[in-house]
Amino acid sequence: xxxxxxxxxxxxxxxxxxxxxxxxxxxxxxxxxxxxxxxxxxxxxxxxxxxxxxxxxxxxxxxxxxxxxxxxxxxxxxxxxxxxxxxxxxxxxxxxxxxxxxxxxxxxxxxxxxxxxxxxxxxxxxxxxxx
Amino acid sequence: xxxxxxxxxxxxxxxxxxxxxxxxxxxxxxxxxxxxxxxxxxxxxxxxxxxxxxxxxxxxxxxxxxxxxxxxxxxxxxxxxxxxxxxxxxxxxxxxxxxxxxxxxxxxxxxxxxxxxxxxxxxxxxxxxxx
DNA sequence: TGTCATTGAATGACGTGTCATATAGATTGA
DNA sequence: TCAATCTATATGACACGTCATTCAATGACA
Numbered sequence: 001x002x003x004x005x006x007x008x009x010x011x012x013x014x015x016x017x018x019x020x021x022x023x024x025x026x027x028x029x030x031x032x033x034x035x036x037x038x039x040x041x042x043x044x045x046x047x048x049x050x051x052x053x054x055x056x057x058x059x060x061x062x063x064x065x066x067x068x069x070x071x072x073x074x075x076x077x078x079x080x081x082x083x084x085x086x087x088x089x090x091x092x093x094x095x096x097x098x099x100x101x102x103x104x105x106x107x108x109x110x111x112x113x114x115x116x117x118x119x120x121x122x123x124x125x126x127x128x129x130x131x
Numbered sequence: 132x133x134x135x136x137x138x139x140x141x142x143x144x145x146x147x148x149x150x151x152x153x154x155x156x157x158x159x160x161x162x163x164x165x166x167x168x169x170x171x172x173x174x175x176x177x178x179x180x181x182x183x184x185x186x187x188x189x190x191x192x193x194x195x196x197x198x199x200x201x202x203x204x205x206x207x208x209x210x211x212x213x214x215x216x217x218x219x220x221x222x223x224x225x226x227x228x229x230x231x232x233x234x235x236x237x238x239x240x241x242x243x244x245x246x247x248x249x250x251x252x253x254x255x256x257x258x259x260x261x262x
Numbered sequence: 263t264g265t266c267a268t269t270g271a272a273t274g275a276c277g278t279g280t281c282a283t284a285t286a287g288a289t290t291g292a
Numbered sequence: 293t294c295a296a297t298c299t300a301t302a303t304g305a306c307a308c309g310t311c312a313t314t315c316a317a318t319g320a321c322a
Contacts, residue, residue, distance in 0.1 A: 045308090099317055
């Protein structure tokens with residue numbers, strides 16, 4: 001049977017584990033965000049969406065599917081895409097089979113930016129995720 | 132010597148690892164945040180600060196030291212404390228040795244809320260952090 | 263075919279975090 | 293002891309994410 005002391009110990013360990021996760025998450029996200037912002041003038045979320053669009057280039061990418069592949073809210077995705085579109089990096093294409101849907105495509109500029117930014121992104125992941 | 136294919140594989144693994152971290156971070160933080168919000172009407176960050184203050188009760192807690200123990204910005208901490216103070220959960224005490232500094236103390240209400248909220252918090256950590 | 267529910271996406275109000283700055287108190291050194 | 297500098301905290305402008313809502317298109321079914 002667990003004693004009070006056991007439970008307190010377990011709690012402290014849980015909290016410590018959680019703080020480690022938090023700080024490593026913030027450290028990594030912050031480093032990537034600052035670097036992308038400085039060198040490419042886009043934030044981390046913008047890059048993540050760009051990265052997802054780039055990944056699914058062949059299978060033409062609906063807004064909807066983005067929402068399923070990121071922890072971002074539907075409305076957050078919509079706004080990120082707004083910014084990417086304004087920056088000329090992606091374009092929304094109407095979908096004829098279902099006119100509510102939209103396809104996303106990288107523009108030439110988007111493809112170019114993604115391919116150089118991705119190098120930076122992977123390098124920072126590698127540096128921060130340890131090993 | 133690493134081939135192009137090797138590097139691509141490594142990159143995909145890195146990205147996958149990162150997405151796992153992100154989604155598990157958001158899942159956990161979101162679950163705790165929603166639960167605390169619903170049951171105690173405070174957000175995750177408010178609780179974290181409350182938790183830190185509670186931890187250092189004996190050694191009387193300066194604002195400054197909070198900043199060192201959380202990934203939050205100094206100004207974020209200041210605003211979180213604002214809200215906690217408005218909610219009557221902590222109070223700022225001026226420090227006579229250095230009048231720029233502030234000590235934080237839990238109020239009775241703060242201590243009470245913290246002790247019940249902490250149970251919820253640990254339970255959700257346990258449920259979400261796996262193991 | 264006309265209603266009712268559902269779905270994909272956009273939008274507006276709002277809360278909170280960040281950066282840069284302000285302010286007041288402390289410290290240093292001439 | 294006075295200026296210059298530094299330090300602890302607060303504040304304001306701004307960016308972005310969330311929730312709730314809206315809108316148009318689709319589907320279901322009588």
